[in-house]
Amino acid sequence: MRSLFAKKVPLPNLNIKEHGSDENTMTIPALRHLCRMLLITLALTSCTRQNPQDLKQKTAQATAELKRDAKAIGSGVREGWSKYKTQDLNSATKEQLMTLPEIHAGDADRIIAGRPYNRPEDLVTRHIISKKKYDRVSDLLKVGKAR
Numbered sequence: 001m002r003s004l005f006a007k008k009v010p011l012p013n014l015n016i017k018e019h020g021s022d023e024n025t026m027t028i029p030a031l032r033h034l035c036r037m038l039l040i041t042l043a044l045t046s047c048t049r050q051n052p053q054d055l056k057q058k059t060a061q062a063t064a065e066l067k068r069d070a071k072a073i074g075s076g077v078r079e080g081w082s083k084y085k086t087q088d089l090n091s092a093t094k095e096q097l098m099t100l101p102e103i104h105a106g107d108a109d110r111i112i113a114g115r116p117y118n119r120p121e122d123l124v125t126r127h128i129i130s131k132k133k134y135d136r137v138s139d140l141l142k143v144g145k146a147r
Helices: 028-047 052-083 105-113 131-140
Strands: 008-010 025-027
Touching: none
Parallel strands: none
Antiparallel strands: 008 025
């Protein structure tokens, strides 16, 4: 006995083929699947129709949110830029040196004890801090005249 789902239905002028089928036929499950897809597509396209005024209002809200987020990002960037100040190796206090990223009390004490410096790279060549630590703070270091 053949199942209802295996029954073939003739489809005029369609070139939809299934494995082992004639050129102009399609099985009922495939036809049902096609119908479901068409209904879903119609439902989705009908849901997207909006009142132009509603669309304008939603666009204005989204724009306002973007402006607010951009301001927050801008203030975060400014804060990041001003978080660390450039320090002079020959005159900075221990507390000022400790404001640099990853420079701790022991590092600051060694930096002060190794004064005077001719260039920031002296911290590495004199083995006061590691090259890895120096690479992280090198942009924030300068060398002024020794006292």
